[in-house]
Amino acid sequence: RKEVEQDPGPFNVPEGATVAFNCTYSNSASQSFFWYRQDCRKEPKLLMSVYSSGNEDGRFTAQLNRASQYISLLIRDSKLSDSATYLCVVNPIYSSASKIIFGSGTRLSIRP
Amino acid sequence: SAVISQKPSRDICQRGTSLTIQCQVDSQVTMMFWYRQQPGQSLTLIATANQGSEATYESGFVIDKFPISRPNLTFSTLTVSNMSPEDSSIYLCSVDPGTSGSYEQFFGPGTRLTVL
Numbered sequence: 001r002k003e004v005e006q007d008p009g010p011f012n013v014p015e016g017a018t019v020a021f022n023c024t025y026s027n028s029a030s031q032s033f034f035w036y037r038q039d040c041r042k043e044p045k046l047l048m049s050v051y052s053s054g055n056e057d058g059r060f061t062a063q064l065n066r067a068s069q070y071i072s073l074l075i076r077d078s079k080l081s082d083s084a085t086y087l088c089v090v091n092p093i094y095s096s097a098s099k100i101i102f103g104s105g106t107r108l109s110i111r112p
Numbered sequence: 113s114a115v116i117s118q119k120p121s122r123d124i125c126q127r128g129t130s131l132t133i134q135c136q137v138d139s140q141v142t143m144m145f146w147y148r149q150q151p152g153q154s155l156t157l158i159a160t161a162n163q164g165s166e167a168t169y170e171s172g173f174v175i176d177k178f179p180i181s182r183p184n185l186t187f188s189t190l191t192v193s194n195m196s197p198e199d200s201s202i203y204l205c206s207v208d209p210g211t212s213g214s215y216e217q218f219f220g221p222g223t224r225l226t227v228l
Contacts, residue, residue, distance in 0.1 A: 034216070043204055043219035044155065087154060099145070099170075100217060104154040 001026055006088050006103035014111055017078050021106045023088030024070045032091035033064055035073050037084045038105065044087055047073075075108075083110045114139055114209050116220035124226045125195055132191045133223045135205035140185035142210060145217065146178070149202040158203075161188045195227045 006023045013019050025033075033050035048055065050062040050071050061074040075082055088103035115138040125131050135144065143162065147155040159167040159180055167180040181189045192199050202224050206217040 043222050045219070046216045049216070099157050099160060101157075102155045 003101045004103040010107035012109045018076045020074045022072050025090045027092045030090045030092045033071050034089040036087040039084050114218040118220040122224040130193045135188045137186045141207040143208045144188045145206045146190045147204045197227045200227045
């Protein structure tokens with residue numbers, strides 16, 4: 001079983017739609033969780049961290065479910081500029097010195 | 113945050129040769145990481161590069177193939193040795209600035225390597 005698993009997509013949704021991605025992780029001791037965004041031929045960039053209580057940043061909402069070991073990302077009122085690959089990232093140890101593990105990414109395409 | 117540059121941005125190399133990729137950070141950081149992203153795939157960690165010590169390699173990666181230098185807190189190099197077409201990939205360096213309360217990693221723009 002992969003340490004971090006995501007639905008690869010692609011998700012193809014119309015502009016203005018709401019779309020949600022899920023990601024599961026296998027290490028129950030994992031402490032830090034992130035969503036990164038990667039545009040085509042660009043490096044990954046942090047979209048948002050995922051906190052235990054859930055957190056929202058504008059149109060983006062991230063949730064963590066420790067009991068089921070999954071995190072989710074919800075995008076409301078999607079824009080054309082949201083088209084990208086979304087990477088679920090897990091830091092298995094509560095330390096900035098540890099490695100992070102990337103999921104395979106979920107491709108999102110927003111159509112006009 | 114951290115600003116990271118990589119050189120070269122891309123290269124086309126012949127089988128059997130070696131390429132050294134440079135990563136420069138605009139601030140001093142303890143932890144630097146090297147990743148590989150093969151076409152259509154996600155990122156795979158090659159090694160963690162700590163200043164003043166040997167790099168720590170992940171399973172499937174060895175020092176003879178991917179030697180790493182970390183001479184100071186703002187610079188690192190990754191060499192891809194004795195290249196084969198299977199090494200064609202994007203190589204990215206990243207840093208964890210260790211900002212309090214954040215475990216974000218910042219990535220360089222990547223080096224796109226094609227081996228013929």
